[in-house]
Amino acid sequence: MDLQTLLILAQDAFTNSAVYALLALALILVFGVTRVIFVAQGEFVSYGALTLASIQLGVMPGTVWLLLILACMAAAMETVSLLSSEAGRKLPGALGAILVPPFAIAALVKVCTPLHLPLGWQVLLTMLVVMPMGPLIYRVAFRPLADSTVLVLLIAAVAVHFVLVGLGLLFFGAEGVRTPAFSDAHLTIAHLDISGQSLWVYATSLVLIAMLAWFFNKTFYGKALRAVAFNRNGARLVGISPHLAGTFSFALASAIGCLSGVLIGPLTTIYYDSGFLIGLKGFVGAIVGGMASYPLAAAGAMIVGFSESFSSFWLSGYKDVLVFTLIIPVLLWRSLSSTHYEEEE
C-alpha cells in the first residue's frame, strides 16, 4: 500500500468515525437517561438523508405524515393519561405543546418544498421534520414502559426499529439516494485531495461534540441530565423530571441521527435501511465505552471507522463481518477488566 492509498483510506476512516462517534454519544446519553438501548437511532440517519433528497426534488417527504401521525398518537395518549390522573385542566396546554409544532412544521414544509430554497434552508427543513420524531417516539413507545426492565425496553426499541424501517420503505421506496455535496471546494494538502464534504463532516462533528461537552459540563440543564444518567432515583428526588430528561435525550438522538444522515448523504448512497447498520456501528463504539463513557465511546468509534476503512481495502467482502466481530474481543476485555456486579431488576 502506498502513502496515497493510506491517506485516502485514513480520510475515509476519519469521516466515518466522526459520524459513528456522534451516534455513539447519542446512544450512551439515551441509555443513561432512559435505559433504552435505542437500536432504532440509525433510522434517523436514513430519514435525514432521504427527507433532504425529497425536499431537493420538490416532493413533500413522506416523513411529514409520520410526524403528524406520531403527534396525534402522542396527543391521544397524553389525553388518556391526563384524564385518568384527573388533571384535565392541564389538557389544553399539553395538547397544544404536542400538536401545534408538528402541524406548523408540516405547513411550513408544504409551503417551502416547491420553492427550491438554498441548501442551508433545505437542511433546516429536514431537521425540523425529523428531530421532533425522537421525543414523540419516546412519548408513544417508551414513556409508558419507563419502569420496565432493560430487556423489555430493548424489545420495544427493536419493534420501533421494525416500524421505522418498514415506513422508510413505504415513504421513500427501495431506491437509494445520494444528495449533492454541501460544497464543491477541494483542499489539497501534500498531494492529498480532501473533499469539501469531508471537511464539512469533520467541522460539524467537532463543533457538535464541543457544544455537547459545553452543554453537559457548564449548563444547568446539561448537569441535570448527567445527574439523571448517573442515578435516576436520586435525580427524581431532587426534582429533576425523568420524563423531561427522557424527552430531551430522544430529541438529541433524533437531531444527531438526522444531521449525520444529512452529512453523509453526499458521500455514500443511502437506502431506506442503510441507517440501521450505520447506527449499529455507532453501537460498537458505544460498547467500547461500556455504554457509559463518552471519550471511550469516541475512541471506540475511531477504531470502528479505521477497521472498516482499512478492511475494505484488504478484505472488502468481509468489511462488515470484521467490524461486528470486533465486538467480541472488546466485550472480552470489558468482561475481564470489570468487576462482577449484581443487577437488580
Place this chain on the structure above:
Amino acid sequence: MMRRTGLILFVTLLLAVSCSSPFYITMGSYIGLYSLVAIGLVLLTGVTGLTSFGQAAFMGLGAYTSAVLTTQLSWSPWQTLFIALALTIIIAFILGAITLRMGGHYLPLATIAWGISLYFLFGTIPILGGSNGIADIQALRLFGIELRNERLFYCIIWGVCLVALRISTNLLDSREGRAIRALKGGVSMVEAFGASGLRLKNIVFIYSAVLACLAGWLYAHMQRFVNPSPFGLNQGIEFLFMITIGGSFSFWGAITGATVITLLKTVLQGILPKLISQSGNFEIIVFGIMIVAVLQWMRGGIWALVERLLPPKTSRPVTDSSDLKMRTQPSRGAPLLKVEGITKAYGGLVAVRQMSFELSSGEIVGLIGPNGAGKSTMFNLISGEVPRTAGSIHFGSSTISGLHSRQIARLGLSRTFQHVRLIPGMTTIENVMIGAYLRTDDGIFSAGLRLNRVSDDRIRAEAARQLRRVGLEEHMFAPASSLSLGKQRMVEIARALCADPLLLLLDEPAAGLRYLEKKELAALLSDLRSAGLSVLIVEHDMEFLMNLVDRIVVMEFGEKLAEGLPQEIRSNPAVLEAYLGGV
C-alpha cells in the same frame, strides 16, 4: 383434566393438519420449526430474563454445517448433526462466557453482532455458495428409508418439538430448573444456596442455542436447500416477537406466538403489497406496532389470557417419606463461628472496623445496633456476599473469609434476606425446595429425562417437613407471592432450614411482623436451638431479642460497642447512650 383435554385437542389438530393439503403441511412444518426455536427463547427470555437476537444465526449454523458437509464431503446427516451441535455449543459457550458476567444487556448486543457477522459470512464465503446458497442437500435417511415425504417430515418436526417441550418442562421442574427460575431477580439468592448463577445462565443460553441449531438442521434437510436470507438478524428479531406476542412465560406461549406470527406474516405478505401497490416486507410495520402495544398493555402475551381460562395447575402431592441425609450438628458449646478483627472499607468509608466476636454451637447470638451501625455489612461479610478488606472469619474448622458465598453455603451456613427474596411465580413449597440445592446432585440431563424423580421427591418431602416446622403447611401449594409479609419471612426461614445448616443467619427476621407473628417466630427459634442449631440474628427490635438470645453483640459506627448477656446489655450505659441518645 381440562389441561389434558387441551393437550389431546392440540395433538388432534396437529394430526388433522397432517392429513390436509400440502400448503397447510408446509405451513405447519415451519410453525413447528419456529416453535422449537421459540421454546428455547422462552427459557432464555421469559424464564431467565436474558435474551438473544442470534437464534436465527444458530439456526443458520445448524443448517449450513449440515448443508456443506453433506454436499461437499458426502457425510451422513446424522454425523453432521453432531458436528453442528458441537459447533453451536462451543460458540454459545464462548459468547456466554464473555458477556454473562456483565450486565444483562451485553448478551443481546453480542448476539446482534454475531447474527450480523454470520449472515454476512454466509453471503460471502465462496464454499457456502454466496447469496445463491447450497442446493441438493441429502434427504434424511432413517432405517434405509429416504424421508422425502413432506407429510412424514411434518410429523418428525412436531415430534421433535413436542419432545423438546416435554424436556424443557421437566428441566424447569428440577433442582437446577428451580434455581434457573430464580435467576431473574438477581443471582445472590441462589448463590447463597450454593448454585452458580453464571453457570446456570450459560447452560440456559447453550440449551436455547442447541434447540435453534436443531431446528436449522431439520430445516436444511426438509428444504434440501439453504441460502442466507432466513438466518438474518430480522429473523432473529422475529423469534423474539413470537414469544412476546405468544407469551414469554410459558412454553405454550412459544407455540402460540410462532403460529400467530407465521400465519399473520403469510396473510399480510399477501394483502399489504397489493394495498400499498408496492412490493416489500411491510408486515414488519404491523409486527412492530403489535409488539409495542403488547408490551404496554398485555405483558404476558396471548397465552396469559388462555392461562386465565384454564384451571390452576395441580401440584404433585408430597409422597416420599424417606429422609435426605443430614449433617450431624457439632456438640453444644463447641466453637462454631469466630470473627477476628474484620474490617470492610468502601474507599475512605469504613463500614466495619476491627470487629471480633464468637458464636458457639447451639447458641443464639443477636447482633444489634442503631441504623447505619454496619450490621448488614457484617452479616454480608460472614455470608460471603461482600469481600473483606482485612481480618479473618473462621467457621468450624475452615477459614471462610475470602471464600465465595457458594462455597460458604457448602460448609453449612444458610441465610435469609432482609428484603424477602421469594420467586413470585413459584409455589411456596417450590421456593423452599431451592434451599436444598446442595443436598442432591441431579444434573440437567437427568432432569430433562425425568430420571431425578426419586431424589426430587425427597427434596419435596424435606421442604414439606420444614414448612410444617414453621407452621405453613396449609400454604404449601399456594403461590409464594400470595402470602403476607410475615408468612413470607417464615418461608425464607423454611428455605434456609431446607439447606440443613449448621448455622442459620437471619437478617432482620422480625421487621414488619405483627406482635403475634413475632411471638411465633421467637418460639420457632427456641425450638431450633433445642434441636441443636446455632443462630445469628441481626435485629433492630430489642424487645424481641431480649427474651430469646443467649448473648448480644452491639455495634455502633462500624465497631463493637459491647458484648454480653441480654440483661448486661440492657443496663450497659454505652448501649443506652447509643440507642436512646443518653439517659
